[in-house]
Amino acid sequence: MRHGGSVMAPDAVLAVHYAREMYGRRQESVRLWVVRRADVHDLSDQDLLQPPLDRSFKKPGGYVMRDKLAAAREQSGQSKSSGGRRRGAPPPTSEGRTK
């Protein structure tokens, strides 16, 4: 089951109908659960869900920064005080290399 999205309805019966229209109209769903938002309890703490039992924090593979770096570059490009930021030029050496 994957999170599809949200609907706003006055009662549960209509909520189910709306959900079918939004998330089942093109046969993209084989099953739908419709739950009142207040009844969803979130657990997202990575320390509990993905404790680093594999010691990945000791290895280069434990630090995949591609998406975060892209987000940071994008964000600083849009900020008004980027102060001489250059985009595009790749760094001359990689700090991950061993030679």
Place this chain on the structure above:
Amino acid sequence: MTDPLALDPILAPGDRARLPFNEDIPHDERFGHFEEHVLAGGKVEATDWMPDEYRQGILRFVEMHANSELMGVLPEREWIMRAPTLRRKLALTAKVQDEVGHAQLLYRVAEDLGKPREAMFQDLLAGKTKFHNVFHYPTESWADIGVIAWLVDAAAIVAQQALRDSSYAPYARTMRKICWEESVHIMHGRDVVVTMVTGTAGQRAALQEALDRWWGPLMQMHGPRSERERDRDIHWRIKAKTSEELRQEFLSIYVPRIRELGLTLPDPELRLDEATGRWLYTEPDWQELRTVVTNHGPKSEERLAFRRLNHAKTQWVRDAILSGPATTAA
């Protein structure tokens, strides 16, 4: 990826004996052969004959490096119990353990040159020998940990990469192992910085504030300019690059990486001169550097005092291990 334990083979003692400076000949001849050997790119092992100047030079160099690894854990150690997540706490703990391991490796290299390890500890604790300026400063927030693990370690690795081809082979081999391990530390630091920069406004502000404080010490870290021709450590190929060359290398790699995150550097003069390819910057405060490395920095005394206390409290362990086999009652 290079196997971290792949080390060059060392010559067997028989082969080393055939080197002319290891023969029992007059001192000046030995000195001449030794210098020729080193200047031609030859390596020196712990069992070789060495001129006093070379032995003292490499000992001083490695001892300061070992001291720096040992004292360098203290600023980071302050944040182990205050890390924001379990993963960060474990990563920081592992880094601190690695650094102490590096200190052990380097004291091992140094003690083979003739100075006992206990004497090196006593000199460090008495404030007679030095450690790098950056480890004399306080940490104010978790952002400092990101800045230290990323940029301080990066400045160190720029120097350490250049030492991987040192003429003193035991040191060169140790540097290859240390550089591989440091590269993961730098990733950890950069991950902390990039996470904070893409976090809340408060996190970004904390990071900028930390960078503003650490930039001065970072610029001082490689030391004042020295002339290549007059530098004895370069003459003996103990190190290959001057302070300024290391600083330029650090700036070339890391200033763009800092700026691409939207962070600014507090030096208005800092810029790349396109014509010469050299970075221009406000002259670092060399007086501050001198004051700090002679153990008058903001945290020098507190951290040395901690080390003295730790040394005293662990004396019973050394006594137990070093006193030899226990004799049973007859």
